[in-house]
Amino acid sequence: MTQDLPIGRALRRFRRLNAIKQGHFAELLGVAQASVSRWESGTHEPDAAHREKIAALIAAQTGSDADAALKRLVETSTQAVHLVCDATHRLLAASPARAASWNADAGTYVGMSLWRFATREIILAEAGLAAAGWFERPFQTLDVRTGANGSREIPVSPGRMRWETIPLSGGRTGRLTTTLG
Numbered sequence: 587m588t589q590d591l592p593i594g595r596a597l598r599r600f601r602r603l604n605a606i607k608q609g610h611f612a613e614l615l616g617v618a619q620a621s622v623s624r625w626e627s628g629t630h631e632p633d634a635a636h637r638e639k640i641a642a643l644i645a646a647q648t649g650s651d652a653d654a655a656l657k658r659l660v661e662t663s664t665q666a667v668h669l670v671c672d673a674t675h676r677l678l679a680a681s682p683a684r685a686a687s688w689n690a691d692a693g694t695y696v697g698m699s700l701w702r703f704a705t706r707e708i709i710l711a712e713a714g715l716a717a718a719g720w721f722e723r724p725f726q727t728l729d730v731r732t733g734a735n736g737s738r739e740i741p742v743s744p745g746r747m748r749w750e751t752i753p754l755s756g757g758r759t760g761r762l763t764t765t766l767g
Contacts, residue, residue, distance in 0.1 A: 594628055595716045600759070614639075661682075667680075677698060680692040704742075705732045746765075
């Protein structure tokens with residue numbers, strides 16, 4: 587589900603924002619602290635089983651009352667916007683304008699990663715986030731140019747989009763993605 591998605595830097599940000607030491611996170615995963623360090627630095631990637639455990643621990647959700655207003659704002663926005671977990675790209679909410687551009691019911695994708703619909707440009711922009719300090723601070727904004735992804739299901743059209751991180755409850759981080767005119 588989250589294979590191919592860089593997760594080490596998102597883990598680092600999650601730990602820092604929640605004041606969790608590498609050693610404690612390593613205990614939760616049943617690995618050495620050095621493994622967590624290597625994942626966070628990008629020198630190694632976790633295997634599939636550990637990747638899924640990490641994603642489960644750091645994944646953002648909007649099921650809590652604390653995030654209900656944000657979810658409602660996204661779901662009633664007139665702009666083409668959607669909110670995903672910044673670490674896993676799992677869909678948290680989509681506006682009617684965004685859902686209208688999809689050939690699928692947005693509700694069926696809530697909780698599912700949209701990473702498989704990423705364009706080459708989105709993948710390249712994601713790969714550059716760590717070097718740009720994206721995972722070092724909680725509030726980030728980036729404008730991204732993208733081409734089409736060729737998907738009939740969840741199409742991405744050529745154009746510009748803005749990524750903005752939004753702190754969510756429980757120390758998780760969401761990414762608001764807005765299509766720019």
